[in-house]
Amino acid sequence: MPPAASNMPGAPEIFRVFAKIGITSFGGGLVAYLRDALLTDKKWMDEEEFLAALEIGQTLPGLNSVNVAIIAGRKLAGPQGAVAAALGLILPGVLLLLVLGILYDRFRHNPNVAAALAGVAAAAVGLLLQVTLKIGAKQFLKLRDLCFVLGTFYLVAFHHVSLPVVLFLVAPIAIILCRPSKPKPNT
Amino acid sequence: MKDLVKILNVFCLLSLLAVGGGSAVLPQMEHETVTLNHWVTGDQFATIYSLGQMAPGPNMSMVALIGWQAAGVAGLIIALVAFYLPSSFLTYGCSFIWDHFKENPWRSSVQQGMAPITIGLMLAGVHAVGKTACLNPSHSTHFNTITCTIALAVTGILFAKRINPALLMLLGGVAGWFLLRAN
Numbered sequence: 104m105p106p107a108a109s110n111m112p113g114a115p116e117i118f119r120v121f122a123k124i125g126i127t128s129f130g131g132g133l134v135a136y137l138r139d140a141l142l143t144d145k146k147w148m149d150e151e152e153f154l155a156a157l158e159i160g161q162t163l164p165g166l167n168s169v170n171v172a173i174i175a176g177r178k179l180a181g182p183q184g185a186v187a188a189a190l191g192l193i194l195p196g197v198l199l200l201l202v203l204g205i206l207y208d209r210f211r212h213n214p215n216v217a218a219a220l221a222g223v224a225a226a227a228v229g230l231l232l233q234v235t236l237k238i239g240a241k242q243f244l245k246l247r248d249l250c251f252v253l254g255t256f257y258l259v260a261f262h263h264v265s266l267p268v269v270l271f272l273v274a275p276i277a278i279i280l281c282r283p284s285k286p287k288p289n290t
Numbered sequence: 291m292k293d294l295v296k297i298l299n300v301f302c303l304l305s306l307l308a309v310g311g312g313s314a315v316l317p318q319m320e321h322e323t324v325t326l327n328h329w330v331t332g333d334q335f336a337t338i339y340s341l342g343q344m345a346p347g348p349n350m351s352m353v354a355l356i357g358w359q360a361a362g363v364a365g366l367i368i369a370l371v372a373f374y375l376p377s378s379f380l381t382y383g384c385s386f387i388w389d390h391f392k393e394n395p396w397r398s399s400v401q402q403g404m405a406p407i408t409i410g411l412m413l414a415g416v417h418a419v420g421k422t423a424c425l426n427p428s429h430s431t432h433f434n435t436i437t438c439t440i441a442l443a444v445t446g447i448l449f450a451k452r453i454n455p456a457l458l459m460l461l462g463g464v465a466g467w468f469l470l471r472a473n
Contacts, residue, residue: 125346125347126346127346128346128347129344129345129454130343130344130454130457131343131349131456133347156385159385159388160381161310162397162401163377163380163381164305164306164307164308164377164380165376165377165378165380166308166348166349166374169348169374169377169378170377173378173381173382173385174381177385182382185382189374189378192347192348193370193374194347195346195347196346196347196348196351197351197354199347200351200352200355201354201366203341203344203345203355204338204341204354204358207337207338211337217471218466218467218469219463219466219467219471220337220463220466221423221437221466221470222437222440222463222466222467222470223337223340223341223344223460224336224337224339224419224422224423225423225424225437225438225440225441225462225466226340226440226441226444226459226461226462226463227344227423228336228419228420228424228441228444229440229441229443229445230444230448230458231313231316231412231415231416231419232416232420232441232442232445233444233448234313235409235412235413235416236445237449238409239406239412241405242406242409243409248405248406251407251410252406252407252409252410252413253410254410255409255410255411255413256410256413259318259414260317260414260417263321263325265318265321266304266307266314266318267303267307269407270407274404274407277403277406277407278399278400278402281402281403282396283395283398283399
């Protein structure tokens with residue numbers, strides 16, 4: 104890690120920048136917020152570095168946004184930077200959630216609150232459905248992919264096949280079906 | 291104490307299995323926290339999920355509220371740490387050696403193969419939350435018609451127009467308050 108350069112931000116500055124995203128990112132879409140902050144505002148990363156970070160973040164387990172924060176923080180200030188970035192991103196939302204949770208616990212038996220929360224919960228289902236359909240658009244149009252989409256859905260939703268089973272039994276089949284073709288000579 | 295260990299185990303496992311983002315672990319999380327461990331009811335799970343979608347920051351911070359319902363403040367902290375730390379450690383470590391894998395042809399096979407499975411898991415997530423939030427057998431048909439309509443309206447609006455989802459969820463709350471409170 105090269106935190107020696109004087110223009111590199113320290114952990115407090117990193118925390119502040121990520122916490123700003125953590126406070127303002129109502130409604131999700133954090134990767135776009137991260138991109139704006141890291142590329143446009145602060146110029147802490149260039150496009151290529153950001154895309155590489157996103158690629159790692161999407162491939163490895165965990166939330167994409169948190170993973171990108173970890174990688175960006177590490178690049179800027181080593182382990183402290185990674186911790187500062189992740190905490191900045193996560194903590195503000197957790198504090199607000201805690202307030203919402205306390206209010207929910209206190210008022211959930213009030214019929215007005217219960218009715219409003221039922222509406223919010225229904226809207227959240229609609230949101231997740233839209234996100235799923237949107238990012239899955241390509242998969243729904245390809246027969247083999249569609250079989251895996253529906254097969255996974257059926258096994259998990261109706262037979263409670265556990266996630267480890269899906270990831271260690273179904274996923275390898277899908278991956279092998281997509282295996283790299285033999286390298287052609289001289290291409 | 292036994293509960294805290296259980297919370298730790300459940301969320302650590304979910305953390306490392308959260309391939310393709312947080313929504314993919316939703317069905318497993320629902321199964322573990324509602325059906326197996328009874329930390330929250332199905333209704334609470336759906337509500338906590340929707341609060342997590344509305345709040346700023348990573349949407350899966352909702353695990354904090356599940357931990358809190360299960361075992362108070364200690365549960366909250368353990369759930370958060372268990373859900374975020376393992377995957378973060380993995381990412382931190384792998385970011386050093388990533389360049390070695392970048393050119394590996396299997397990497398795109400993994401991505402292509404995993405994509406439909408992630409979508410299937412997310413659909414199962416829609417089912418996991420929707421079976422209490424939209425099609426709840428303990429509510430009247432009238433109630434379920436309204437909740438389904440709200441959900442599908444949100445889906446439709448988001449396809450038609452770029453609107454901040456948090457705003458739509460607030461609108462869903464207003465619609466719920468207006469249409470559902472008599473039920």
